[in-house]
Amino acid sequence: MSSPTPASPNPAAPPQPGADAHAAAGRRPGGRTARVRAQVLAAVRDQLVEHGFDELTVDAVAARAGVHRTTVYRRWRDVGGLLADVLDAAGGDDWRPADTGSLEGDLAALNDEVYAALTGDPPITTALIAASFRSEEAARALTRFWEDRYDRCEIVVRRAVRRGEIPAATAARSLLIASTAPLYHQLVLFRVPPDPGLAGQAAHAAALAATAGAFAGNPASGPT
Amino acid sequence: MSSPTPASPNPAAPPQPGADAHAAAGRRPGGRTARVRAQVLAAVRDQLVEHGFDELTVDAVAARAGVHRTTVYRRWRDVGGLLADVLDAAGGDDWRPADTGSLEGDLAALNDEVYAALTGDPPITTALIAASFRSEEAARALTRFWEDRYDRCEIVVRRAVRRGEIPAATAARSLLIASTAPLYHQLVLFRVPPDPGLAGQAAHAAALAATAGAFAGNPASGPT
DNA sequence: TCACTAATGCGACAACTGTTGCGTTAAGAT
DNA sequence: ATCTTAACGCAACAGTTGTCGCATTAGTGA
Structure with a gap:
């Protein structure tokens, strides 16, 4: 996760996001519906920033948005639906991985961003x-958000291949996961105290493993 | 996570597990208290197995255990406290990593166990x-449970060092995390559809990276 | 401008969650 | 055998969560 801050909240709000929040553009995407959605999503973010995930209840969001409880329940169902909508709105940015000139540098930069996202305050990503x-x-x-992010990251591997750092038949996704997973593992699941040194390690090991051909396979989509 | 099934539920039950469930051994560890604890913990496991985490409520556990709601609330506070107690009881087993004769084999065996735990039904580990x-x-x-498990796994690295597979100054913990984290990452966070092939990959890459000296550092406790 | 209707507001409701005070039971000690 | 008291059972309670039917509002199109 890199920049979950949605710059431009999608003004179109489907009335029934239960099935898919993006399938139909809504039968009435006009003024009030869009305004309510913007108010509610802003309220979610504000509430999350000010009081954390524990106090992110439907009631609190509705009250802060100046909207009735039932409206939120009907359109977003629960807190998970609210966050899903916020997340989808955040996925529409133009984020790209940094280009540092080397595979290890690129992976380290990625991990630095992951580290910042996972230890940032307020803990939006963790929430x-x-x-x-x-x-x-x-x-x-x-899942959609991460899928999109990892897709965008594959260029890091392609650049490394072009530079001759790693074999052409490197499974990009596997390499990227091997590089970032240890950081998530320790910060999210282990809850080790934050330590900026964590970010560089896995990047180094993954880059070395890739150089040694540990991720040989289909260059586009590795063995899952 | 490898074998969360508690073989022998600790009969000693501290009355106030709020602060630390293991600090004082309780002033009255006798028959009834221990019996209630055993009933409740068994009810937690049964409820989890039969109805999953979503229906694991304090009320359901109390009813199934034949115990009053208030008793559960007072001794375990909430569902998290119940699961914490179950988990602590599970950590007291005698699990050891398999010895296959090679580093990659040992790591692959570890990942096989992780895979089984994360995809098993009922999904106790995920819960x-x-x-x-x-x-x-x-x-x-x-965290305590995993810390203990990873401690026990370090012998895998020591054996590999003894066999001359990897440098003596290999950071055991870093290697182990690099080996298992990708599997957790994909199954727990990404929620990719289960695929037994996932388990072997990371083990292979980690073993190769270790051979190349990617985890050089303090052999006991690597750079965090 | 006017009718149509999707979306929202409103109040009532049941179900669930967690707490409190007090009486009862039974483990542990003398 | 008896006493003490930690732990439990019980009932009542307030607060929260989520749903429902119906009235009202405000986009949308004629």
């Missing part, structure tokens, strides 16, 4: 992960 | 991870 364990909808939104 | 995001107490218990 989203936590929410994904409470709501299937939030889980799907998070 | 515990989910609970750790709702309850600080469950989170601490999970």
Whole structure:
């Protein structure tokens, strides 16, 4: 997760996001509906920033947005639905991985961003992960978000191949996961105290392993 | 996580596990208290197996255990406390990593166990991870459990060093995390559809990286 | 301008969650 | 055998969560 801050909240709000929040553009995407959605999503972010995930209840969001409880329940179902919508709005940015000139440098830069996202205050990213364990909808939104982010990261591997650092048949996704997973593992699951040194290690090891051909396979989509 | 099934539920039950479930051995560890604890913990496991984490409520556990709601609330506080106690009871087993004769084999065997735990039905392990995001107490218990497991796994690295497979100054913990984290990452956070092939990959890459000296550092406790 | 209707507001409601005070039971000690 | 008291059972309670039917508002199109 790199920049979950949504710069431009999508003004179109489907009335029934239960199935898919993006399928139909809504039968009435006009003024009030869009305004309510903007107010509610802003309220979610503000509430999250000011009081954390524990106090992110539907009631609190509705009150802060100046909207009735039932409206929020009907359109977003629960807190997970709210966060899923926030997350989808955040996925529409133009983020790209940094280009440092070397594979290890690129991976380290990625991990630095992951580190910042996971240890940042307010802990928005951690809150989203936590929410994904409470709501299937939030889980799907998070999966979509990460899928998109890792897709964008594959250029890091392609650049390294072009520079001759690693074999052409390197499984990009596997390499990227091997590089970032240890950081998530320690910060999210182990909850080790934050230490900026964590970020560089895995990047180094992954780059070395890639050089040694540990991720040989289909260059586009490795063995899952 | 490898074998969360508690073979022998600790009969000693501290009355106030709020602060630390193991500090004082309780002033009255006798028959009834221990019996209630055993009933409740068994009810937690049964409820989890039969109805999953979503229906694991304090009320359901109390009813199934034949115990009053208030008793559960007072001794375990919430569902997280219940799972933390279950988890602590599970950590007292005699699990050891398999010895296959090679580093990559040992790591692959580890990942096979992780895979089985994360994809097993009922999803006890996943439920515990989910609970750790709702309850600080469950989170601490999970950290303790994993810390203990990874400690026991370090012998895998020491054996590899003894066989001359990897440098003596290999950071055992870093290697182990690099080996297992990708699997957790994909199954727990990404929620990719289960695929037994996932388990072997990371083990292979980690073993290769270790051989190349990617985890050079303090052999006992690597750079965090 | 006017009718249509999707979306929202409103209040009531049941279900669930967690707490408190007090009486009862039974483990541990003398 | 008897006493002490930690732990439990019980009932009542307030607060929260989520749902429902119906009234009202405000985009949308004629």
